[in-house]
Amino acid sequence: xxxxxxxxxxxxxxxxxxxxxxxxxxxxxxxxxxxxxxxxxxxxxxxxxxxxxxxxxxxxxxxxxxxxxxxxxxxxxxxxxxxxxxxxxxxxxxxxxxxxxxxxxxxxxxxxxxxxxxxxxxxxxxxxxxxxxxxxxxxxxxxxxxxxxxxxxxxxxxxxxxxxxxxxxxxxxxxxxxxxxxxxxxxxxxxxxxxxxxxxxxxxxxxxxxxxxxxxxxxxxxxxxxxxxxxxxxxxxxxxxxxxxxxxxxxxxxxxxxxxxxxxxxxxxxxxxxxxxxxxxxxxxxxxxxxxxxxxxxxxxxxxxxxxxxxxxxxxxxxxxxxxx
Amino acid sequence: xxxxxxxxxxxxxxxxxxxxxxxxxxxxxxxxxxxxxxxxxxxxxxxxxxxxxxxxxxxxxxxxxxxxxxxxxxxxxxxxxxxxxxxxxxxxxxxxxxxxxxxxxxxxxxxxxxxxxxxxxxxxxxxxxxxxxxxxxxxxxxxxxxxxxxxxxxxxxxxxxxxxxxxxxxxxxxxxxxxxxxxxxxxxxxxxxxxxxxxxxxxxxxxxxxxxxxxxxxxxxxxxxxxxxxxxxxxxxxxxxxxxxxxxxxxxxxxxxxxxxxxxxxxxxxxxxxxxxxxxxxxxxxxxxxxxxxxxxxxxxxxxxxxxxxxxxxxxxxxxxxxxxxxxxxxxxxxxxxxxxxxxxxxxxxx
Numbered sequence: 001x002x003x004x005x006x007x008x009x010x011x012x013x014x015x016x017x018x019x020x021x022x023x024x025x026x027x028x029x030x031x032x033x034x035x036x037x038x039x040x041x042x043x044x045x046x047x048x049x050x051x052x053x054x055x056x057x058x059x060x061x062x063x064x065x066x067x068x069x070x071x072x073x074x075x076x077x078x079x080x081x082x083x084x085x086x087x088x089x090x091x092x093x094x095x096x097x098x099x100x101x102x103x104x105x106x107x108x109x110x111x112x113x114x115x116x117x118x119x120x121x122x123x124x125x126x127x128x129x130x131x132x133x134x135x136x137x138x139x140x141x142x143x144x145x146x147x148x149x150x151x152x153x154x155x156x157x158x159x160x161x162x163x164x165x166x167x168x169x170x171x172x173x174x175x176x177x178x179x180x181x182x183x184x185x186x187x188x189x190x191x192x193x194x195x196x197x198x199x200x201x202x203x204x205x206x207x208x209x210x211x212x213x214x215x216x217x218x219x220x221x222x223x224x225x226x227x228x229x230x231x232x233x234x235x236x237x238x239x240x241x242x243x244x245x246x247x248x249x250x251x252x253x254x255x256x257x258x259x260x261x262x263x264x265x266x267x268x269x270x271x272x273x274x275x276x277x278x279x280x281x282x283x284x285x286x287x288x289x290x291x292x293x294x295x296x297x298x299x300x301x302x303x304x305x306x307x308x309x310x311x312x313x314x315x316x317x318x319x320x321x322x323x324x325x
Numbered sequence: 326x327x328x329x330x331x332x333x334x335x336x337x338x339x340x341x342x343x344x345x346x347x348x349x350x351x352x353x354x355x356x357x358x359x360x361x362x363x364x365x366x367x368x369x370x371x372x373x374x375x376x377x378x379x380x381x382x383x384x385x386x387x388x389x390x391x392x393x394x395x396x397x398x399x400x401x402x403x404x405x406x407x408x409x410x411x412x413x414x415x416x417x418x419x420x421x422x423x424x425x426x427x428x429x430x431x432x433x434x435x436x437x438x439x440x441x442x443x444x445x446x447x448x449x450x451x452x453x454x455x456x457x458x459x460x461x462x463x464x465x466x467x468x469x470x471x472x473x474x475x476x477x478x479x480x481x482x483x484x485x486x487x488x489x490x491x492x493x494x495x496x497x498x499x500x501x502x503x504x505x506x507x508x509x510x511x512x513x514x515x516x517x518x519x520x521x522x523x524x525x526x527x528x529x530x531x532x533x534x535x536x537x538x539x540x541x542x543x544x545x546x547x548x549x550x551x552x553x554x555x556x557x558x559x560x561x562x563x564x565x566x567x568x569x570x571x572x573x574x575x576x577x578x579x580x581x582x583x584x585x586x587x588x589x590x591x592x593x594x595x596x597x598x599x600x601x602x603x604x605x606x607x608x609x610x611x612x613x614x615x616x617x618x619x620x621x622x623x624x625x626x627x628x629x630x631x632x633x634x635x636x637x638x639x640x641x642x643x644x645x646x647x648x649x650x651x652x653x654x655x656x657x658x659x660x661x662x663x664x665x666x667x668x669x670x671x672x673x674x675x676x
Contacts, residue, residue: 057510057514057517061476063514066480070483075483075488093473093476097470102675103451104466105456105460105672106448106451106458107671108459109458110675112675141673142673166674
């Protein structure tokens with residue numbers, strides 16, 4: 001067991017995959033000479049050389065598309081986008097090409113590719129660099145979408161993502177690269193599509209993912225202080241969504257709170273709310289409650305940004321009001 | 326690379342493969358092919374024309390739906406180019422893809438069945454006219470977002486380079502895609518990474534209903550602009566199957582020898598509308614008639630007969646045989662089963 005950061009966990013997973021399989025290579029903007037905008041691939045160029053650590057032009061459409069082609073041709077590319085906001089530039093390739101090509105070819109073609117991208121607000125990067133488009137990408141049927149909130153999941157999910165034969169969007173919470181937690185020394189993987197019950201409790205089920213899961217841990221303490229025992233679920237995967245784990249939990253708690261640090265409107269939690277209502281509404285004793293960041297472009301100013309971003313107080317207040325606690 | 330090397334690289338594309346030298350190719354090559362090879366080129370072009378005619382009829386009677394883009398008129402380009410590739414080469418193309426599919430030798434029955442949306446289709450009826458695939462023949466689609474196929478092709482070429490494979494990727498695209506950012510991005514990426522890719526522009530002079538004159542700055546020729554990317558380029562008469570074949574052969578050799586991309590601009594013309602529903606209000610019929618004088622289905626066999634490479638009877642035998650292949654394909658497609666509704670959720674996620 002050792003305590004490592006999410007950044008270190010990602011480095012371990014990538015390094016391991018590169019050592020194990022010649023077909024794995026990494027490409028992206030400034031991942032080689034520069035070492036990566038968030039330093040995840042620092043030192044990789046020296047170790048693996050320019051054939052496998054490919055610096056790209058600032059040309060997201062072209063190198064994401066080339067990654068898809070390389071995957072179709074039998075390689076296993078790991079592509080770094082400097083921000084998930086930049087996925088917009090490559091959306092046609094990600095959605096129309098990576099997401100649809102298998103279906104359109106009647107299953108003849110697969111795209112074993114990982115796209116890593118920092119996601120989320122909280123580091124004062126303003127409107128264009130703080131968004132959370134993993135929620136949009138989770139709508140595409142041919143693409144898997146995951147997002148870790150701790151080092152164990154970062155390592156286990158990345159191992160699975162690289163081994164997977166489908167395009168996987170690997171959203172990395174920008175606020176959490178330096179966040180530390182324990183990982184075992186033995187090899188393990190985290191299955192893509194399995195949620196994690198972070199903490200068991202009987203009173204309220206609270207679901208989130210990524211940076212939101214970190215916020216849940218803080219709000220749990222505040223809830224316990226007023227005598228409420230929450231069950232916390234970290235989705236880990238936005239496509240597929242582990243409805244079974246959520247439903248099992250609400251069968252016990254009969255209450256569901258959905259927390260997103262992305263903008264509230266049109267996010268993944270709206271989808272989960274509707275689905276739980278359809279699939280398991282009879283288990284609920286009260287309304288499904290959503291907490292999300294405010295529906296504005298992300299502001300630069302620190303106090304404005306913090307006001308927009310979901311925090312543990314928002315969760316606490318919403319629960320108090322909604323359930324009359 | 327030093328700046329001196331860069332200058333030499335540029336010179337190569339200027340001098341050696343200019344418009345002039347390639348225009349002379351067609352007369353030099355005619356005797357180097359066997360009679361059978363000549364006849365096979367004709368057969369493929371005629372097969373495509375008749376396939377497209379059958380598609381038109383079956384669109385009119387409702388057997389084929391969605392968008393239908395016919396390749397009629399451009400046969401010499403597709404057949405010329407693909408006849409000079411081999412099994413190790415990848416093919417990526419645009420949504421006007423029937424011609425390339427048949428030129429590559431994809432099964433005629435399964436191609437037609439795909440257009441009919443049947444279970445026996447190449448993509449089990451899930452792709453349709455614009456998305457023909459046969460991975461076993463390295464035919465990687467049929468792509469319907471204009472220009473979207475370019476980086477896919479670059480990536481396939483990257484996989485060939487990575488594995489040190491003896492093959493190239495040919496990427497077809499139309500003049501309509503050249504104003505998309507992805508076109509310029511992919512040219513740049515392929516040049517920077519020295520990818521074994523043949524950019525093959527089918528310049529039929531119209532992006533849907535917009536003539537290139539109306540939408541492009543920089544004139545009617547695209548190949549000279551390749552100097553910007555340090556990609557050697559040439560222009561070829563896209564109505565001359567032998568010229569296209571030789572140009573592609575030469576390009577393939579250069580790509581493998583010099584380990585960098587190449588660009589061919591094939592000047593061609595579609596005799597039909599952009600899609601089946603196109604009334605062609607945007608162009609003068611005189612222009613169409615002028616290009617029809619260059620119809621490879623008529624000109625090429627006539628030349629072969631004139632040069633005593635074949636006879637009228639042999640040509641007629643081929644036509645008869647192909648007509649039967651096409652009517653069999655329509656019959657096959659018609660009689661094939663619809664896909665089962667249970668297949669809706671198949672082929673989304675790979676195991």
